[in-house]
Amino acid sequence: MSSHSAIHDSAEVRSRSDVIAALLEEQILTGRFAPGTRLDEASLAEEHEVSRTPIREAFQKLAQSGLVEHAPRRGVFVRQATPVEIMEMFEVMAEIEAVCGRLAALRSTEAQIDALRRANAACRLAFEAGDADRYYEQNGTFHHLIYAQAGNRYLEQEARRLHRRLKPYRRMQLHLRGRLAQSMAEHEAIVDAIAAGEGTLAADLLRDHVAVQGEKFHHLLTQLRPVTQA
């Protein structure tokens, strides 16, 4: 997936530091390491039974993806994204998805649209079963399909990257009352717009569909820490 390389199309060898980076990323996203925590090279090295070198390489990868922050001579810390930043990322995600949707509407083949409908049907099943986790997962593949159908590998990669980055914040709002039903309805309209080749409509629908997540996130925040102003 990640390597459509001109140099070594075979291989797909994952070095040790890649594996460790992926593991750490998962652990950060799932909350083993709370934001602000310092990641200790030595103890992680011991835990994974390697030296500090691969750990440090993993840190660099995480830093690049914005998950941790490297404070020179002080260590790496799990990044605490500010609410503003998170909202900004949601806004960008909404715009990127809009672009994907517009291009997908112009470029999708019949087979691809069928695949989209199938993914959406899977969402519906999960929704009707009331299985939020499963819906979450199927929802992911639905969106990934749209990224792919934009017909631009670079765009697809970037979309996936940001999608992944926002994962924990999207998950937070999954259990908000009524969100699943609303999301489901939006999906239907989106697929129809893409199938009909209505690029602008698909873009607008997707933008709203994602932007609402940013807004929900905002709601969650204000609930947690209500405004204390007069």
Add this chain to the structure above:
Amino acid sequence: MSSHSAIHDSAEVRSRSDVIAALLEEQILTGRFAPGTRLDEASLAEEHEVSRTPIREAFQKLAQSGLVEHAPRRGVFVRQATPVEIMEMFEVMAEIEAVCGRLAALRSTEAQIDALRRANAACRLAFEAGDADRYYEQNGTFHHLIYAQAGNRYLEQEARRLHRRLKPYRRMQLHLRGRLAQSMAEHEAIVDAIAAGEGTLAADLLRDHVAVQGEKFHHLLTQLRPVTQA
């Protein structure tokens, strides 16, 4: 600029590997290392009078930004982006700039629009002086201003990143006959649209303004390697 961090707002210390990475990036973009070249750890270490460790760290940073490719157990190679990839990146750049333009139209202050006009005036001066290099530079600040005026730091960062990545390919077409005049005219219209708060128009103008670069790039390619089909 790069660190609006919650953890260490001071510092802005650049580690040795950062400096080396920046240097190597510059050297790759300016063509000292041709695409496909293998970057030798040992000789670079010697050249910069450091050990292999910082060199390897710099390699990782370059790999993350897509400039080089890491082939496990074989070394890192200057990435030869395929024409398709480059076109894809131009397409994404066009879309991102469109988004920036739309948001800027909605959010720019009067002072910011003045700044935009000044940057554009600087472009015009360079254009009238026939100084393509200077135009290129001023053009860069013009676009960076638009990124900033979108009022979304994350978006701004991403836009700058891609802008930077496309630098060498944009430069290629600078000297195409008539391009400067056309670019100049487009700038005027873009500023007007943003000043008027016409988001959709600004987006469309910017999308075309950037997309045409991808097309010009395509023309250059077909000129270099004419189609040999019957």
Add this chain to the structure above:
DNA sequence: GTCAACCTTCTTGTATACGAAACCCATGTC
């Protein structure tokens, strides 16, 4: 009692060392 300076200790950043995998070229076989 409080604050500042110093010293100890811990951690990071970089250098070096070493084992292992890949490449290259020569030799041998079919």
Add this chain to the structure above:
DNA sequence: GACATGGGTTTCGTATACAAGAAGGTTGAC
């Protein structure tokens, strides 16, 4: 003559060693 196989060499990946900088506690002075 072409291809496969094997040793030698190079280079990578990781471990370890060491030096420099930061954190924290203790002591001393005011």
